[in-house]
Amino acid sequence: MKILIVGTGYVGLVTGACFAEMGHHVICLDIDQNKIDQLKQGVIPIYEPGLEEIVKRNAKAGRLEFTIDYSYGVLSSSVCFIAVSTPPDEDGSADLSHVKAAAREIAKHMNGYKIIVNKSTVPVGTAIEVTKTMRAILGDNGSFDVVSNPEFLKEGDAVNDFMKPDRIIIGSDNPRAIAVMQELYSPFNLNHERILIMDLPSAEMTKYAANAMLASRISFMNEIAGLCEEVGADITKIRQGIASDKRIGHAFLYAGAGYGGSCFPKDVKAIKAMAHQKGYDSPLLDAIEQVNARQKEVIGKKLDAYFESLGGFEGKTIAIWGLSYKPGTDDMREAPSLTLIRFLLERGAHVRLYDPVAMSKAREMLKTSPQIQWSSDEFEAAKGADAIALMTEWKQFRFLDFDRVLSQMKGKAFFDGRNQYHPAKMAQNGFDYFSIGRKAKIHKESLSLV
Ligand code: NAD
Numbered sequence: 510m511k512i513l514i515v516g517t518g519y520v521g522l523v524t525g526a527c528f529a530e531m532g533h534h535v536i537c538l539d540i541d542q543n544k545i546d547q548l549k550q551g552v553i554p555i556y557e558p559g560l561e562e563i564v565k566r567n568a569k570a571g572r573l574e575f576t577i578d579y580s581y582g583v584l585s586s587s588v589c590f591i592a593v594s595t596p597p598d599e600d601g602s603a604d605l606s607h608v609k610a611a612a613r614e615i616a617k618h619m620n621g622y623k624i625i626v627n628k629s630t631v632p633v634g635t636a637i638e639v640t641k642t643m644r645a646i647l648g649d650n651g652s653f654d655v656v657s658n659p660e661f662l663k664e665g666d667a668v669n670d671f672m673k674p675d676r677i678i679i680g681s682d683n684p685r686a687i688a689v690m691q692e693l694y695s696p697f698n699l700n701h702e703r704i705l706i707m708d709l710p711s712a713e714m715t716k717y718a719a720n721a722m723l724a725s726r727i728s729f730m731n732e733i734a735g736l737c738e739e740v741g742a743d744i745t746k747i748r749q750g751i752a753s754d755k756r757i758g759h760a761f762l763y764a765g766a767g768y769g770g771s772c773f774p775k776d777v778k779a780i781k782a783m784a785h786q787k788g789y790d791s792p793l794l795d796a797i798e799q800v801n802a803r804q805k806e807v808i809g810k811k812l813d814a815y816f817e818s819l820g821g822f823e824g825k826t827i828a829i830w831g832l833s834y835k836p837g838t839d840d841m842r843e844a845p846s847l848t849l850i851r852f853l854l855e856r857g858a859h860v861r862l863y864d865p866v867a868m869s870k871a872r873e874m875l876k877t878s879p880q881i882q883w884s885s886d887e888f889e890a891a892k893g894a895d896a897i898a899l900m901t902e903w904k905q906f907r908f909l910d911f912d913r914v915l916s917q918m919k920g921k922a923f924f925d926g927r928n929q930y931h932p933a934k935m936a937q938n939g940f941d942y943f944s945i946g947r948k949a950k951i952h953k954e955s956l957s958l959v
Contacts, residue, residue, distance in 0.1 A: 510693055512536070513586035515611045516593035517544060517575065519555055519667065519771070519840070520628060520660050524592060526560060527671040529567035531696035536574045538582040548575040556839035556866045559668040583618035588693060591615075591639070592628040592660070597775045602782035603632050612639045616646040624686050625655045630720075630776055632783050633713045636680070654686040657709050659716035664770065665837020672697065677704045680712020717783070720776040721794060726761040727768045728800035734764035734946025735807075744946030745928060764946045766900055766926030767804035769834030769843035774801070805845045808898050808926045809852035811943050815896070815922055822858035826919070828894035830887050831901025831927075832864035832871045839867040841874050845926065846900040854880050863890040865903050888917060895920035902927040911938040 510533050514525040517539040525537040539545050544554050551568070553561045567573035576582055583589060593607040608629055615625060625643070627635055636655040643653065657680030662670035674697060679690045687706055691698075698704055707715070734744040744764045752759040768774070777798050784791035816822055834844035841847065844867075853860055863884040864871060875881060884890035887906060891897055891914045899906060906929060915921060915938065923935060925944040935942035 510534070510588060510689075511586045512693070513538060513582040513589040513615075515539075515579075515582070515589065515591050515615070516607070516629070517541075517548065518592070518594065519557065519664055520662065521590070521592035522548075522553075522555065522564070523557065523560060523662060523667045523671050524590060524628060524660065525573060526563045526567060527668065527697075528693070529570075529573040530563050530672075532572070533693070534572055535567075536576055536582045536585060538576050538579065540577060542577055545575045545577050557664065557667050558837060563668065579614040580618045583615050583623075584620050586623070587621075588624045588626060588689065589615050590626045590628045590658075594771075595629045595631055595775070595779075597778045598782075600782055600785075601778035602786070603630070603635075603775070603779040605631065605635060605638060608635065608639065609642045612642040613646060616643040616651065619647060619651040619653065622652040624689055625653055626658045626690070627655065627713075628658050628660050630659060630716050630772070630779075631657075631713060632717070632779060633710045635713060636709045654681065654683045655709075656681040656683075656686050656690055657712035658690065659712060661716070661719065664840055665835060673700075674703055678712050678715055679704060679706050680709040681706070682708055717776055717780040720773055721780050721797065723761050724768055724773040724777050724801070725793070725797045727763070727765075727773075728797045728804070730762050730764045731767065731804040731807075731945070732800050737946040738948065741948050742946075743948055747946075764928060765804075766808050766845040766849070766945065767801045769805075769845050769847075770840060771842040774798075774843045777801075805848040806852065807945065808845075808900070808924050809849050811924055812853070812896060812898065812922075813856075815924075815941070815943070819895075822853065822856040824857075825895045826859040826861060826893055827853055828861045828863070828884075828887075828890040828897045828918075830863055830890060830897060830899045830906055831903055832862060833867035833901050836901055836903045839864075839870050841867055841870045844900075846871075847874060849898060849900060849926075850875065850881075854878060861890040861892070861894060863887050864901065865905060867901075888913060892917045894918050896922035896924060898924040898926060899929060900926045902929050911935075911940070915939050 512528055512533050512535045514521045514537045517537040525535045529535040547554050551565055591608055591611045593611050595603040598604040636657055639655045677694050681687050737744045748762050751757050752762055781794045832846045850860055859880045861882045861884050921940050923940040923942045928944045932942055
């Protein structure tokens with residue numbers, strides 16, 4: 510089958526590469542000339558484990574092409590995926606301008622029946638909007654169906670997720686379109702039935718409900734973690750205690766410095782906006798967001814409390830380990846590290862930053878400042894630092910020579926935003942160690958450490 514993927518970002522490139530790997534002929538299209546030029550030269554513009562190999566192999570075999578030319582892409586394909594960005598608009602709702610721009614361009618080049626697949630995360634009603642947008646150009650000419658096929662891959666493990674999806678959701682009430690989609694996805698459906706067919710609004714809503722649910726688990730644990738610090742309980746033990754209940758399970762129950770990324774923040778905003786537009790009260794959705802906004806400030810507040818008795822942040826240097834919003838990706842969108850860095854810079858601190866893969870994306874997001882130093886590894890970042898804050902739990906930080914780390918530091922404070930280390934061991938190592946929800950509340954009057 511010949512497929513066009515419009516939008517060659519995290520979702521579009523992975524989708525295109527994985528379909529090509531299964532033998533389909535794929536054209537990946539983007540309006541970003543630079544991105545397409547890079548891809549044509551075999552340079553992968555994002556970090557995603559395993560992706561480079563698949564892209565290169567399929568491009569070499571001629572099954573995966575890259576273009577900025579809508580005419581070429583649409584004329585050559587019978588199925589057109591729209592996988593462009595849907596950032597939040599001013600009121601939090603999903604901005605559909607890129608989706609509609611893609612729909613218009615596809616409509617301009619139609620040459621026979623096509624299936625238009627909304628893979629971007631879009632609010633209920635977008636399939637109808639896409640149809641209207643295309644009809645405004647085509648009039649009564651042109652034959653097409655719009656299908657919803659939300660994507661559930663997670664950055665950092667996107668190729669695996671796409672190759673072995675938990676489910677493939679197809680939203681449509683049109684048998685012809687459903688049959689084509691089933692055939693397209695059949696190579697991913699061999700082991701067991703993964704395809705769920707549903708009406709369009711339900712398919713569109715499922716993606717938002719899934720992300721809001723996952724975000725709610727994180728915010729719930731973060732709220733309980735804050736309470737643990739008040740009452741002297743340990744959130745890691747609470748997690749074990751509740752996760753062993755099969756009805757609750759283990760996934761997505763880690764307390765930390767808050768969630769970020771391109772999806773949870775914007776999708777929670779968008780589902781809230783959907784409720785608001787309908788005049789429907791959604792206090793739980795509001796709370797997910799409020800708790801997360803507070804949580805992204807938690808490490809900054811702990812640092813503030815610690816340094817208050819040591820003369821404040823002036824002349825202090827904080828090393829930050831991990832910048833991307835989670836391990837396994839270079840994605841810096843809404844990363845909690847950015848909240849912390851901005852907080853520290855505003856208060857006059859110097860920061861020494863290190864991330865295994867997100868350094869160049871982080872540089873793009875932070876203005877050049879004499880207060881910022883970029884480091885080549887975690888040890889260099891720790892040199893001369895008064896404190897270290899771990900913000901992304903990259904595996905390489907798990908087992909470190911902490912004697913070496915401490916010997917290079919000026920101070921001895923360690924703020925663990927991802928609960929990666931054992932409090933007693935870190936104390937033995939000589940650190941003033943603080944983490945999330947593990948009895949290490951800092952009282953402004955007297956430091957109480959455990
Ligand atoms: P992205 O920003 O990485 O990529 C989007 C791409 O679309 C960019 O390369 C951009 O240049 C291109 N684009 C924008 N307008 C275009 C147009 N008119 N024509 C052609 N190309 C255009 O975004 P992403 O992270 O891949 O997300 C895409 C969609 O998938 C979003 O709706 C997102 O919510 C959803 N999604 C993302 C993830 C994820 O983990 N990133 C997971 C599931 C779903």
